[in-house]
Every structure is written in structure tokens, then in C-alpha cells.
Amino acid sequence: MQNSFMGKKERTKFELFKSIVFSKSGLSFNDLLLKYGLTKSTLSRYLHELVQEVEEAFEEKVQLSQNVQTGLYQIETQEAYSIGYLIDYLHLFYVEKSGVFFILDVLLKKRYISIEAMALDLHMSSSSVYKQLRELKQMVAPFGGKISFNQLTSPLTGNEIGIRLFSFFSYWSVFKSTEFDNKNYPESWLELKEFEGYFDHASSLSESQKAKLRFIQLITLKRALWQKNYIEPSKEFLADIAYFDNKDMELLPLLKNLLTNEQYQKERALLVYATRGLIYNLDSLETKKKIVQDYQQSSLEIAAYTTKLMSEVQKEFKLDYTEEGFTNFYFYLLILLIYIKHINMDISGYYKNGLSFLPMIDYNEVNENILQRIAEIVGRQDFYPKINKQSLPGVMAILSLTIYSGIYLNKKLGYIQICVIFNNSLILADNIKKAILDVYNQERIIFTNDVMAADLVISDSYEAVAPQTEHFYFDEQLNPEQWKQMLDVINQIFYRTIF
Known part of the structure; x- marks a missing residue:
């Protein structure tokens, strides 16, 4: 992640930790050496530091250790922590040590008349504060923001919608649904009932959805109420997002009571549009x-x-x-095209793994051709020349991925033909078929007796099959591992037919 608020060294150690966490049985020193291209001495030093920092971050409830017998680096926990918990909390541990995020956090909570005054209050040297501010200025610039100590309200000035986006992505990328220091905000600002109650799925929102809503609410209330920084969307922007406000319900009464009606309506219009673009599945299909x-x-x-x-x-x-x-594709594409037309900022630096297509698809010649055709279609659209050149690469990546996903949503998937032949136990062949249908969509599985027509042959004996046909040799019906391997083969075939 480009804007991770971590230094290069911390980012590398964090990636080392993730690789070890995701490995089933652990990774060797040589595995990590090859993967990250570090020198032996550097990797050794980083791992030594990582061992200590993992213990510190999780208060000794999680340890990174090297197995004496196998030499593999493994994660050991006293409690059953999920992988997501381990990764998010270590990420937070490193970020909180980051000077850049520390400065950002302070700027959003306090007001200083000068850099020197800020340095004095934080017990830091002016040169150190200057250095962190320079990096922070580079991060906020793509959002149309600036850092100024001449303003009476907030040191973050410029494009108000951009500053709010920057604040949201910064805090979300750091805290996600982990604990958030909210001591600086009134209790009423943390209550989500009115906000989440506007959306259909309010009663079943997850922790991460609620965390995102809370960040959006806090940022909106602080910028509008405390710092008197108001959004000024154009009439055309307001017209383009008007239909997202489709419920006659009160939304954030704190805003309604303390702002003029005109300003409240602007804030409300932006909230019901932007929240849907930042948080998944708030609305029913209807x-x-x-x-x-x-x-x-x-x-x-x-x-x-x-x-x-x-x-x-x-x-x-x-x-x-x-x-x-069609509904889902139109809905998400519309949100994005409004964003491109009126906001047009490159937010790709805040995607955890960048906007590579590799995690989603095999980037082979077929899919490369699909993405090229998508790019050609987009290039013909009336809105394309209006995309800011600086934000074009990031915006195009998000747009291409959205269109690719829309194609997949509406792609009529094919089926695979499976031939099952089991000679040792005749009834077991029917058991295998039932097990497959219990796992997979029955419309996508066709069982055939013709070995040569099958995409997959499952048999306990050698079979002569067509060159393109997979043959799974299944001869240990009491071995659970073979059942798992059989399903893995089917998964691989399905994966190829989908992508």
C-alpha cells in the first residue's frame, strides 16, 4: 500500500510477518531471503526485531519463533486469533510509531499557530516536524489539500471534499475495525443509530461497516461543526447525486440543528451518495x-x-x-462515474494491495485482451477526456476493475462434465457424485458415462482419456485428504472456466 504511513523498513518487516502468518507450516530463512531479496544480515536483523515487536504489539500473547527442529519461522498464539486480527493489529502497531501519522493525527485534533509551536507542544525538534510535514503534504496534495498554519480553524485546507476523503482513507487504512482513540470526541458523535438507520441493512452491519460509518460521521461532524469547513458542491454535482437520497428520514440531527438548511441539505446529499461508494452492501436490491x-x-x-x-x-x-x-453493475458504475465527473482524485494509493488484477484473475493473454478491450471502450466515452491526467492511472485502474467485475456478474458460466468410475465399491461412485453436488451448483455439473467427452474423469483405475481431460486417480476412499484433493481439482477446472 503506497500510503501506509510506515517507513520502508517497517513495511518490509510487516510484509515478512504477513508471509509467515499466511504460510500453513511456516517459512524458512531461505524462503524469506528469496522472496524479499534482502541480504542475509539485513533479513537476520529484521527477523530479530520482528520477534521482539510481535511480542510487544500483542503483549506476549503472540510469538514469532523459529522451530528448533525444522528451522521454520512460525506464529504461535495463546488464543485463537484470526489472521485478519493479527495482521491489522501489527499494522496498527507500526503505524502508531510512524512520525507521519502521528503528525496527521495531531493536526486533526489540535490547532497550532506555527510549526515551532507544534514542535514545542510535542517535545520534538522543529526540523523533525518539518520533515514529517513535508511527507504529509505530498500525501494530501492529490486530494487538493494543503497544510497551512495561517488558518483560524483547521491546518488542512483546500478542496473540502478531497480533505474529507483523505482523512477517511487515512484513518480507515490505519485503524479499520480495530480500537480507535475517540476520547477527543463527544459521546453523541460516536452514536450511529440515526446514521446507520437510514440504510436497509442497519440491523446486520458488520464491525468493519460500522467502523467506516463512524469515521465518516466523525470527520463530517468535526469538519462542519468544530472547524466550520463546509462543502460547496456545484449545482450539477448536487443534481447528479439527488436520486441517492430516496428516504424521508432524519439523517444526523446534530448537523440539521446546527447548520443552515441549505448547508445541511448539501451535507446530507453528499453523505447518502459518498457512503454508498465507500461501504459495501448498505442497500437492499429493491x-x-x-x-x-x-x-x-x-x-x-x-x-x-x-x-x-x-x-x-x-x-x-x-x-x-x-x-x-444489471442493477448492481449500473449502481456501482454510476457511483464511480459521478466520482470521476465531479471529484476525480486518484485514491489508488490507499488500496491495501494496490490495484493489481493479479489477486483476482490469471493475467494471461485472454484476460489481458479483455482489459485492453475495456480500455478501448472507455477511451471512446465522452467523459474520458475530462479525467484529470494526474489521476488518470488510478482512476482507470478502478474503472477497469469495476467493468471487469460487471462483465463477470453478468457472464453466463458454463458447466463441466465429470465421469465417475469406481470399481472397488460400486456404490461409492454414487457417493462421490452426491458429495460433488453437495458442494457445487448443480446447474454447472453434468455427469457423463463417456470418458472421452468428460472434462474430468475420477477413477480408481487407469483410464484412457482425451488429451485435454483431467484424470483424478482416486484409490483411497477412506483417506480424507484424497476427497479434499478431488475437490481441489474441480476448483481448478471451475477457476479456468470462469476466468
Whole structure:
């Protein structure tokens, strides 16, 4: 992650930790040496420091140790922690030691008249504060923000929507759903009932969804109420997001009571639009359909952009849109195109693994061709020349991934043919078939008796099969590992047919 608030050394140690956590049986020194290209002395020093820092971060409840017998580095825990917990908390541990995030956190909580005054209050040298501020300025610049000590309210000035986005992504990338220091905020600012109650799935939101909502609420209240920094969206922007506010419900009464009605309506309009672009699955399919239909029936330019782009994608990739697939694709594409039209900032640096397609698909010639065709379609759109050149690479990556995902949502998947032959126990062949149907979508599995027509042959004996046919040799029916391996083979075939 480009904007991780960690120094290069801490980022490397964090990546080492993640690799060890994700390994099932641990990793050797040589494994890590090859993966990260470090010198032996550097890797040895980093691992030594990592052992101590893991103990410190988790208060000795988690240890990184080297197995005496195997020499493998492994994670040992006193409690059953999830991988996500281990990774997020060590990430937080490193970030909290970061001078850059420390300075950002202080700037968002306090007001200083000068850098010298800030350095004095923090017991830091002015040169050290200057250094951290320089890096922070580089991070906020793509969001249209600046750092100034001449303002009466907040040292973060410039594009107000950009500053709020920067604040959200910064705090979310650091804390996620881990513990957040909220002592600087009134209790009423932490209560989410009114905010989350606006959305359909309020009663079943996860911890991460609630954490995102809380950051959005805190940032909005602080910027608007404490620091008197108000958003000023254009009339066209407000018109383009109007249909996202489709419920006659009170939203953040604190804002309504303390702002003018005009300013409150602007804040409300941005909140109901932006929150849907930042948090997954707040709305039911019925609500999404209503929003999509309102836009389709409107005369808005942004709706025409969305319809035209989806039509060209459908034609190019011969898609047969399902009702649900069309609704979801239109909904998310619309949110993104509004963002491109009116906000147009590159936020790709805050994606945890960057915006590489590698975690999602095999980046082979077929998929490279698909992404090239997507790029050509986008390049023909009326909105394309309006994308800021500086933000183009990041914006295009997000847009391409959204379109690729929309294609997948509406792609009619094929089926695989499986031939099962079991000679040692005749009834076991039917058991194997039932086990497969218990796991997989029955519409995508066809059992055949023709070995030569099958995509996969499962047998306890040698079979002559076609060159392209997979043959799984299944001869130990009481071995659970063989059942798992059989399902792994089916997974691999499905993966190839999907991507």
C-alpha cells in the first residue's frame, strides 16, 4: 500500500510477518531471503526485531519463533486469533510509531499557530516536524489539500471534499475495525443509530461497516461543526447525486440543528451518495433498483454516460444482463462515474494491495485482451477526456476493475462434465457424485458415462482419456485428504472456466 504511513523498513518487516502468518507450516530463512531479496544480515536483523515487536504489539500473547527442529519461522498464539486480527493489529502497531501519522493525527485534533509551536507542544525538534510535514503534504496534495498554519480553524485546507476523503482513507487504512482513540470526541458523535438507520441493512452491519460509518460521521461532524469547513458542491454535482437520497428520514440531527438548511441539505446529499461508494452492501436490491430506475428515467447526462457505457460493454462482450446483475453493475458504475465527473482524485494509493488484477484473475493473454478491450471502450466515452491526467492511472485502474467485475456478474458460466468410475465399491461412485453436488451448483455439473467427452474423469483405475481431460486417480476412499484433493481439482477446472 503506497500510503501506509510506515517507513520502508517497517513495511518490509510487516510484509515478512504477513508471509509467515499466511504460510500453513511456516517459512524458512531461505524462503524469506528469496522472496524479499534482502541480504542475509539485513533479513537476520529484521527477523530479530520482528520477534521482539510481535511480542510487544500483542503483549506476549503472540510469538514469532523459529522451530528448533525444522528451522521454520512460525506464529504461535495463546488464543485463537484470526489472521485478519493479527495482521491489522501489527499494522496498527507500526503505524502508531510512524512520525507521519502521528503528525496527521495531531493536526486533526489540535490547532497550532506555527510549526515551532507544534514542535514545542510535542517535545520534538522543529526540523523533525518539518520533515514529517513535508511527507504529509505530498500525501494530501492529490486530494487538493494543503497544510497551512495561517488558518483560524483547521491546518488542512483546500478542496473540502478531497480533505474529507483523505482523512477517511487515512484513518480507515490505519485503524479499520480495530480500537480507535475517540476520547477527543463527544459521546453523541460516536452514536450511529440515526446514521446507520437510514440504510436497509442497519440491523446486520458488520464491525468493519460500522467502523467506516463512524469515521465518516466523525470527520463530517468535526469538519462542519468544530472547524466550520463546509462543502460547496456545484449545482450539477448536487443534481447528479439527488436520486441517492430516496428516504424521508432524519439523517444526523446534530448537523440539521446546527447548520443552515441549505448547508445541511448539501451535507446530507453528499453523505447518502459518498457512503454508498465507500461501504459495501448498505442497500437492499429493491432500493438499488429504485435508484437505478430513477436515474434511467431522468434526463441527467451522468445517467446517459452510464447507460451508453453499459450498452457498449454488453455489445462488445455479448452479455445477457440479468436483472440483478444489471442493477448492481449500473449502481456501482454510476457511483464511480459521478466520482470521476465531479471529484476525480486518484485514491489508488490507499488500496491495501494496490490495484493489481493479479489477486483476482490469471493475467494471461485472454484476460489481458479483455482489459485492453475495456480500455478501448472507455477511451471512446465522452467523459474520458475530462479525467484529470494526474489521476488518470488510478482512476482507470478502478474503472477497469469495476467493468471487469460487471462483465463477470453478468457472464453466463458454463458447466463441466465429470465421469465417475469406481470399481472397488460400486456404490461409492454414487457417493462421490452426491458429495460433488453437495458442494457445487448443480446447474454447472453434468455427469457423463463417456470418458472421452468428460472434462474430468475420477477413477480408481487407469483410464484412457482425451488429451485435454483431467484424470483424478482416486484409490483411497477412506483417506480424507484424497476427497479434499478431488475437490481441489474441480476448483481448478471451475477457476479456468470462469476466468
